[in-house]
Amino acid sequence: MTNKISALILTDEFSTNEVLKLFLSEFENLELLEQTTDYNEIINKLSPNDKKFLFIVDLSTRKQDKLDLILQVSQQCKNCKTIALSDNPSVDLIIQIMRAGAREFVPVPIIKNELYEAINKTINQFEVPKVKNKCKIISVFSNKGGIGKTTLASNLALELSQITKENVALIDLNFQMGDITTFLDLKPSFNISYMLENIDKINETFLLSTLEKYKNSSLYVLADPPYFKQADNIQPKQISKLFNTLKDTFSYIIIDAEASFDGKNIAALDNSDMVLLVTVANLPALRNTQRCLELFERLGYDKDKVKIVVNRYMENDEIKEQDVEKVLSKPIFWKIPNNYFAIMSAINKGVPVSILNSSTNVAISYKNLAQHISDNLIRENMVKKFENILNNQ
Numbered sequence: 001m002t003n004k005i006s007a008l009i010l011t012d013e014f015s016t017n018e019v020l021k022l023f024l025s026e027f028e029n030l031e032l033l034e035q036t037t038d039y040n041e042i043i044n045k046l047s048p049n050d051k052k053f054l055f056i057v058d059l060s061t062r063k064q065d066k067l068d069l070i071l072q073v074s075q076q077c078k079n080c081k082t083i084a085l086s087d088n089p090s091v092d093l094i095i096q097i098m099r100a101g102a103r104e105f106v107p108v109p110i111i112k113n114e115l116y117e118a119i120n121k122t123i124n125q126f127e128v129p130k131v132k133n134k135c136k137i138i139s140v141f142s143n144k145g146g147i148g149k150t151t152l153a154s155n156l157a158l159e160l161s162q163i164t165k166e167n168v169a170l171i172d173l174n175f176q177m178g179d180i181t182t183f184l185d186l187k188p189s190f191n192i193s194y195m196l197e198n199i200d201k202i203n204e205t206f207l208l209s210t211l212e213k214y215k216n217s218s219l220y221v222l223a224d225p226p227y228f229k230q231a232d233n234i235q236p237k238q239i240s241k242l243f244n245t246l247k248d249t250f251s252y253i254i255i256d257a258e259a260s261f262d263g264k265n266i267a268a269l270d271n272s273d274m275v276l277l278v279t280v281a282n283l284p285a286l287r288n289t290q291r292c293l294e295l296f297e298r299l300g301y302d303k304d305k306v307k308i309v310v311n312r313y314m315e316n317d318e319i320k321e322q323d324v325e326k327v328l329s330k331p332i333f334w335k336i337p338n339n340y341f342a343i344m345s346a347i348n349k350g351v352p353v354s355i356l357n358s359s360t361n362v363a364i365s366y367k368n369l370a371q372h373i374s375d376n377l378i379r380e381n382m383v384k385k386f387e388n389i390l391n392n393q
Ligand SMILES: Nc1ncnc2c1ncn2[C@@H]1O[C@H](COP(=O)(O)OP(=O)(O)OP(=O)(O)O)[C@@H](O)[C@H]1O
Pocket: 144, 145, 146, 147, 148, 149, 150, 151, 152, 174, 179, 259, 311, 312, 313, 336, 337, 338, 339, 340, 341, 343, 344, 347, 362
């Protein structure tokens, strides 16, 4: 591979084009490719494996077309990094751009220093082959059994892997009583206790070959140990160590926690960035949820870390949304509709409801929840990264 990086510009604005050509000409290790407006030709130009490419695309016009093109480039042109430009930046646009696969954003009119900073960061990404995302650990918890934790954890994990295309780990902490393998119809060769026995040998290759991959998705499952004896030996400290090890390989770790406050569950909750506290709109469940919230407060959890999810929600429930929020003194983060038939037929077939019937209200709710969580994460990162640009809008 030569050291020079081939840059290709796509903009409909004459002045932006001229400015870009001028600024880029000052970069010694960049050579400009002949421009074209034909998208197929762009893909062909950026595809060779023996060169590095930089694609600079201006979304001030024909925004959707160019978002589609960025996605195509990120999927097909393995040696190409994209910098997106726009004269109308917003958090939503930046999220769309990042989701399509661009890693840097520069507002138009272009300020030389901002462009150079973006180019330098992008060039550095060629040196570090894989930029690791910060991993988000999400526990699905309730101190009440049978409330819908496993259904939520497994569907959320699958949806997150499908939306983000990033590696997602789904961990079953219900030792001996875990349901995830049944819900997803998996027969894993290895389980969590095997992983813990080998924790010092673990690297990315080991993880991706040991965890059970769900069909051809980027979801990997770590099952509960089938024997009491294996589970007995597992210490809370090991759980924390396991998460630390998984963090480098996975963008999301979803934990199906057990309905108890034992050491390993507390270790999982402590290590989580977000706890989805599942409840239903009836009095006994809400009382339990109140107790959980009190305990989380005593454990010193940030209020924002714990999110209320109302499962089996029905518009005509006697206890209304506002009542739930009043009792718990906390806003509802998400509501999952009641659909016993759709959920039961999915569980009985060992297929997530989003695959069995993606048009049901529950499947749509899981998908939107995954989208909401991943958007929020990108939003948090983007807002930090582009604070100056966005504040000047
Ligand atoms: N949104 C929903 N609508 C209707 N029924 C649901 C919904 N979510 C879950 N259920 C039902 O609730 C039952 C229990 O769900 P699930 O096994 O996910 O709960 P859990 O909290 O993981 O239970 P456990 O504490 O035993 O692990 C399921 O068998 C399913 O029938």
